[in-house]
Amino acid sequence: MSDVTEHGHGHHPFLQHHFEDLGQQHEASTLAMWGFLATEILFFGGVLMAYWVYRISYPEAWALGAHQQNTMYGGLNTIVLIISSLTMALAVRNAQLGSSRGTVLMLILTLIFGSTFLGIKMIEYHMHYTEGLFPGTHWNPMLSEHARHVLTMHPELGPKLQLFMVFYWGMTGLHAVHMVIGAGLLIWMIWRAAKNHFGPEYYGPVEVMGLYWHFVDIVWIFLFPFLYLIPGAHT
Amino acid sequence: MSTATPTLLDVRFGQGVRNYLNEDYGFFSWLLTKDHKRIAILYLISVSIMFVLGGFFAMMMRVELLTPEGDLLTSDTYNKFFTLHGVVMIFFFLIPVIPAVIGNFILPIMLGAKDLAFPKLNLLSWYLYMIAALIGLVVIITGGVDTGWTFYTPFSTQYSNTHVFGTTFAGFIAGFSSILTGLNFIVTTHRMRAPGLTWYRLPLMVWALYATSIVILLATPVLAITLVMLMLERTIGVGIFDPALGGDPVLYQHMFWFYSHPAVYIMILPAMGVASEVVAAFTRKKIFGYSFVAYSSLAIAFLGFLVWAHHMFVAGISTYSAMIFAFLSFCVAVPSAIKVFNWTATLYRASVSWQTPMMYILGFIGLFTIGGVTGLFLAALGLDVHVTDTYFVVAHFHYVMVGGTVMAYLAGIHYWWPKITGKMYPEWWARLAALLVFVGFNLTFFPQFVLGYLGMPRRYHAYAPEFQVLNVLSTAGASVLAVGYILPIVYLIWALKFGRPAGPNPWGAVGLEWTTSSPPPKENFHETPVVSWDAYDYPAMMKAMGETQNV
Numbered sequence: 001m002s003d004v005t006e007h008g009h010g011h012h013p014f015l016q017h018h019f020e021d022l023g024q025q026h027e028a029s030t031l032a033m034w035g036f037l038a039t040e041i042l043f044f045g046g047v048l049m050a051y052w053v054y055r056i057s058y059p060e061a062w063a064l065g066a067h068q069q070n071t072m073y074g075g076l077n078t079i080v081l082i083i084s085s086l087t088m089a090l091a092v093r094n095a096q097l098g099s100s101r102g103t104v105l106m107l108i109l110t111l112i113f114g115s116t117f118l119g120i121k122m123i124e125y126h127m128h129y130t131e132g133l134f135p136g137t138h139w140n141p142m143l144s145e146h147a148r149h150v151l152t153m154h155p156e157l158g159p160k161l162q163l164f165m166v167f168y169w170g171m172t173g174l175h176a177v178h179m180v181i182g183a184g185l186l187i188w189m190i191w192r193a194a195k196n197h198f199g200p201e202y203y204g205p206v207e208v209m210g211l212y213w214h215f216v217d218i219v220w221i222f223l224f225p226f227l228y229l230i231p232g233a234h235t
Numbered sequence: 236m237s238t239a240t241p242t243l244l245d246v247r248f249g250q251g252v253r254n255y256l257n258e259d260y261g262f263f264s265w266l267l268t269k270d271h272k273r274i275a276i277l278y279l280i281s282v283s284i285m286f287v288l289g290g291f292f293a294m295m296m297r298v299e300l301l302t303p304e305g306d307l308l309t310s311d312t313y314n315k316f317f318t319l320h321g322v323v324m325i326f327f328f329l330i331p332v333i334p335a336v337i338g339n340f341i342l343p344i345m346l347g348a349k350d351l352a353f354p355k356l357n358l359l360s361w362y363l364y365m366i367a368a369l370i371g372l373v374v375i376i377t378g379g380v381d382t383g384w385t386f387y388t389p390f391s392t393q394y395s396n397t398h399v400f401g402t403t404f405a406g407f408i409a410g411f412s413s414i415l416t417g418l419n420f421i422v423t424t425h426r427m428r429a430p431g432l433t434w435y436r437l438p439l440m441v442w443a444l445y446a447t448s449i450v451i452l453l454a455t456p457v458l459a460i461t462l463v464m465l466m467l468e469r470t471i472g473v474g475i476f477d478p479a480l481g482g483d484p485v486l487y488q489h490m491f492w493f494y495s496h497p498a499v500y501i502m503i504l505p506a507m508g509v510a511s512e513v514v515a516a517f518t519r520k521k522i523f524g525y526s527f528v529a530y531s532s533l534a535i536a537f538l539g540f541l542v543w544a545h546h547m548f549v550a551g552i553s554t555y556s557a558m559i560f561a562f563l564s565f566c567v568a569v570p571s572a573i574k575v576f577n578w579t580a581t582l583y584r585a586s587v588s589w590q591t592p593m594m595y596i597l598g599f600i601g602l603f604t605i606g607g608v609t610g611l612f613l614a615a616l617g618l619d620v621h622v623t624d625t626y627f628v629v630a631h632f633h634y635v636m637v638g639g640t641v642m643a644y645l646a647g648i649h650y651w652w653p654k655i656t657g658k659m660y661p662e663w664w665a666r667l668a669a670l671l672v673f674v675g676f677n678l679t680f681f682p683q684f685v686l687g688y689l690g691m692p693r694r695y696h697a698y699a700p701e702f703q704v705l706n707v708l709s710t711a712g713a714s715v716l717a718v719g720y721i722l723p724i725v726y727l728i729w730a731l732k733f734g735r736p737a738g739p740n741p742w743g744a745v746g747l748e749w750t751t752s753s754p755p756p757k758e759n760f761h762e763t764p765v766v767s768w769d770a771y772d773y774p775a776m777m778k779a780m781g782e783t784q785n786v
Contacts, residue, residue, distance in 0.1 A: 018349040019427075020763070028352040028426040035418045039456040046460035046490060050475070053486055061481075136471035159480040166473050170464075 014202050026204040033208045037215045044174070044219055051167045051226065058160040059232075064150055065164030066230035068133055070124060074228040077120050078220065084113030085217045092210045095193065095203035103193040103206065110213065111186045118179055121172065128165070135166045168227050175223060178216045185209050254657070254754040269354035270757060275340035275655075277361050282336060283724065285327040285368060288375075290720065292320035297679075297713040300706045305697035313696035314381035315397065321384030322402060326409045327368055329640055330498060333505035334451075335364070335416055337647045338444045340655060342420060344748040344755060345438050347429025347764040352422040356415050363412035370405040374398040383694065385495070388476035388487040392468045399469055403462045410455045410462075413501070417451030420444050429747070431766040438746055438770045439528050443508025446532035450497045450504070450539060458494035461487070485550050492543035500539040502636055503603075504532055506643030507574055510596050513646050514578050515771040516744035517593035518585035522771055524577040531570035538567040548619045557616055564614035571607050575600060590742070591665035595646035598673045602638025606631060609684065624694070627687025630680045638676055645672065645723065652727060653741045657753045658734030664726045671719030678712025745771055 012022055019025040055062045087109040094102030132140030133147075139162055141147040151158055189209050192198065198206055255272045265273055295316050299307040308316065343351055351357050374380060380402040382391040391399045424445050428437075464475050465487065474480025476487045515522050522528055544552055544560040578600055587593065609631040613619050622628060652660050682705040687693075691702050698706070740749040745768075751760050768775055 018352075018354065018758075024426055028422050031425055032353065032418055032422045035421055035452055039414055039418075039452050042453055043456035043460050046457040046493075047464065050464065050486060050490065053483065054481070057483075058481060135473040139473070159474055162473050163475070163481050166467070166475060170467065 012202060014197065022201055026202075026207075029204045029208050030211070033211045037211065040178075040215060040219075044171070044222075047167070047171055047174070048222070048226070051171070054160075054163055054167070055230075058157075058163070060154070061157045061160030062164055063230050063232040064147065064157060064161055065168065066228055067146060068128070068131070068144060068165075069168075069228045070127070071228050073120055073124050074224050077117050078224050080113050080117050080120070081217045081220050084110050084117070085214050087113065088210050088213045091189075091193075092203065092207050095198040095206040096200060098199040100193055100196050100198065103198060104190055107186055107190045107193060107206075111183060111190070114179055114183050114186065114213075118176060118183075121176055128169075133165050135162050135169065139165075171223055172227070175216065175219050178219070182209075182213050182216055185212065252752065253756055254752065255757045256657075256754050258757045267358075269350070269358055271339050271343050271351050271354065271357060272655075272755065272759075274357050274361055275336050278331065278335040278339060278364070281361075281365060281368065282328050282332050285323055286332075286720075287724075289320055289323035289328055290717065292316045292323065294713060294717060296320065297710040299696050300698070301710050303698050303700045303703050303706075308696055310696050311381065314383075314694070315379035317694055318380050318383050319375060322380070322406070323371065324636075325384055325498070325502075326406050327364075327371065329502045329636055330409075330413055331364060331416070332644050333509065333640065333647065334413075334420070334444060334447055334501075335360075337509065337644070337651060338420065338440075338447075338505060339416070341651060341748055342441065342444055343423060343427065344751065344759050345441055345746060346423060346427055347432055347747050347760065347766065348423060348427035349758045349760075349763075351419045352427055353419050357419055360412045360415035360419070363408055363415070367405045367407075367409035367412065370401055370408065374401040374405065377401075385491060386462075386465060387491075388465070388468070388484040389478075391465065392472070392476055400466055403466055407459055407462045407466075410459045413451050414455050417448035417455075420448040421452065424448075429764050429766050432747075435526065435529075436766055436769050437529075438508075439511035439522060439525070439532075440505075440508035442529040442532045443504050443511070446536040447501055447504040447508075449533075450501050450536045454494045454497035454501070454540070457490060458498075461490040461494065464490075485547070485552070488547050488550055489544065492546045493540075496543040496546065497536075497539045499632075499635065500535055502640045504535060506599065506603075506640045507532065509643040509647040509650070510574075510578060510599055512744075512746070513592045513596040513650055514581050515773075516650070516742050517588045517590060517596075518581055519743075519773045520581055520585050520771070521769075521773065522577060523580035523583075524573075525770065527573050528577050531573045534570040535567060538563065538570065542567055542614075545614050545619070548616060549623045561614050561616045561619075565611060568607060568611055568614075571603075575604055575607075589666075590649075591660070591662060591669050592646040592650035594666060594669040595642050595649065595672075598669070598676075599639060599642040599646065602634050602642060602673075602676065606634030606636075606638055609634065622687055624692055625687035626683040626691050626693055629693050630683035630687060633680045633683075638680070642672070642676075645669070648723070648727070650742070651748070652730070653737030654748055654753050654755070656731055656734070657737055658730045659737050659741060660723075660730040660734060661726050664722060668719050668722035668726075671715055671722070673719075675712050675715030675717075675719050679709050679716055680712070682706070682708045682712075745773060 015022055016025060019028065087106045091103050091106035091110060094106055128134060129138070130143070131147075132138065132143035141151060141158065141161055147161065151161070186209070189206055192205065255270055258270075259268075265277065268274060268277075295308065296313065299305065299313060305313065339351070339357065343349070378397060380395070380397040380399055382395050382397070382399055382402075386399065386403060391403075424437075424441060467473075468475040468477070468482075474482040476482045476484045478484065511522055511528055542560060542564045544556060545564045548557050548561075609627070613622065613628065613631060649660060649665055652658070686702055686705050686709075689702070691698055737753045739752050741753075742749070747760075747764055747766070748755075750764065
């Protein structure tokens with residue numbers, strides 16, 4: 001009668017008592033992550049919708065905004081993130097095969113690539129900030145040479161350029177917050193993998209973490225063209 | 236709790252035996268619990284407090300409206316009171332009430348599971364709710380907010396001098412609380428069903444909670460990002476919703492209602508689930524058209540996402556899009572009507588027992604029908620322009636949310652109270668309260684339909700003298716309603732100590748929750764049940780009941 005509340009009857013140490021077996025626990029956690037990612041799509045979807053409304057209304061301002069971006073940094077970051085997705089997938093594979101060393105190595109590589117991304121993002125943020133492209137009280141686009149050139153001819157674009165930069169900072173900032181959370185989860189997974197928690201029977205947490213990581217990458221895959229590669233931006 | 240050795244009779248009625256209430260004692264055994272049943276109790280206490288708070292604001296408004304002059308409250312205070320009434324009742328009562336209290340308690344038991352899939356997440360969701368509620372209370376104590384619960388721009392971003400940021404932040408946090416609950420319900424329904432419990436054997440309450448959870452999952456994040464943009468705009472004022480700087484205030488309305496209209500279905504779908512359970516139990520029949528009722532929940536969840544702009548017919552949207560949204564709003568009435576027809580068909584030639592839960596549900600069916608049909612009036616483009624922002628709208632959504640959701644919640648609380656606490660409530664008092672709620676509700680809100688149609692605008696503390704009679708009627712009704720709501724709080728608490736023991740199945744109802752003891756043991760069932768029967772299979776159930784009652 002009471003054996004259901006006790007552990008250690010040959011159960012796997014990570015089987016929670018309210019699940020029947022590890023398979024059920026695994027399926028529950030992956031479904032939950034997919035469900036959570038659905039909420040994330042709607043979360044980013046809301047702000048992307050607003051972005052598109054204004055992009056269609058103010059194409060010139062959007063092109064001007066994209067011109068303020070450094071495509072080299074953005075492209076580099078895209079490559080870095082795609083590689084990090086590969087190492088993340090390899091980490092899951094290693095966890096499934098029961099190779100703790102491989103899992104730890106791949107997770108550390110993922111963490112390094114993720115941090116590289118955030119580092120490059122900080123350089124970009126710093127550049128924008130010194131060019132007066134931070135919306136609000138510090139807003140002063142005249143500090144940016146190209147923006148000054150265009151804005152002297154078309155001063156009416158000023159507030160709309162600021163609107164673009166709100167979306168730029170808001171969306172990349174939101175994405176960066178997700179990256180930081182991902183990095184925290186990676187550190188936790190590295191710790192668990194180093195303690196030999198994972199194997200062919202139990203690798204759910206790494207797989208769920210991987211789903212999250214790939215999703216955050218995919219968000220960037222959308223943000224990069226939306227913010228850096230707008231037609232007419234670099235002519 | 237009795238410490239004497241339980242007698243055979245005690246065991247029969249679940250007294251003195253191990254259950255989730257006497258499993259553990261002490262403050263922290265509740266605050267750190269991962270048991271879905273205890274978390275449901277935590278929610279029950281918190282939402283009840285919020286209900287009383289929201290009711291206080293409503294009562295103050297009704298007293299102000301006794302006279303045409305604005306004499307009790309200044310217009311500023313009145314603005315704050317209707318805003319706080321809306322914020323408290325919608326975000327902190329109506330949205331969580333049935334899923335987080337009744338759903339939390341009953342869903343895993345209905346599925347034959349030991350708990351929700353993620354017990355810690357469940358507790359976290361209660362803590363998020365509490366953090367949001369505390370922020371809300373700080374806002375109220377430090378001066379309140381006056382934008383209306385909809386936080387329309389540009390008033391909320393540029394002109395209001397009240398705590399818009401704090402309130403929207405509280406709404407943002409509360410949103411994550413409901414997302415976690417919805418996620419937990421979806422995964423639990425998919426992955427934790429007992430052996431043999433196929434989708435078509437699920438109680439309709441489970442279908443309703445599942446549909447609700449989908450809406451929560453897909454709509455709430457949009458509110459979250461909208462409120463983030465609103466907070467950003469209010470803080471740095473760069474023009475996201477400000478036309479002077481290129482922004483568009485109507486965009487805010489679109490994004491707000493993309494969540495807040497589906498939120499209406501977050502409030503009403505679980506109520507429909509309760510109605511199906513109670514109708515079946517007190518007619519001793521299978522629900523007529525089970526699969527239609529089940530799928531209509533999903534249809535409402537889907538169509539509910541496509542009707543948001545019917546809140547914006549006077550906001551300057553194009554006539555063509557308004558026509559499409561009017562049409563889609565008519566469509567969403569179809570699955571709702573299917574439910575009402577199926578409940579009615581179940582009642583047909585049934586021997587209905589007039590216990591309290593059934594009285595509430597009969598009230599629910601009638602009031603929800605009125606609320607729904609007047610919703611069609613409002614979906615009709617031309618009529619809507621005439622009654623927009625009048626008391627007609629106020630009456631309509633109170634018929635749906637109070638006549639619908641609150642009635643069904645009270646039905647559910649009475650229906651499952653014996654299961655939750657192991658004690659019966661006093662039937663006579665409960666019937667009296669149900670009657671008072673029904674009469675008080677209609678007296679409060681029916682005059683408001685008339686007031687609105689005659690042109691009395693909502694959200695003013697003063698009005699033209701010719702509206703006074705109807706307003707006095709409405710306030711009188713609100714007083715009756717208040718008594719009807721206070722009574723259950725008193726006698727349900729009384730029943731905890733003095734109620735007669737309920738036994739495992741006081742209603743003779745079918746469903747897994749009635750096969751376990753009352754209150755249930757911590758792990759819900761001593762052995763995982765194996766299900767081989769359909770939902771509401773009363774003939775089979777009666778036979779089984781006959782056998783066990785001879786013990």
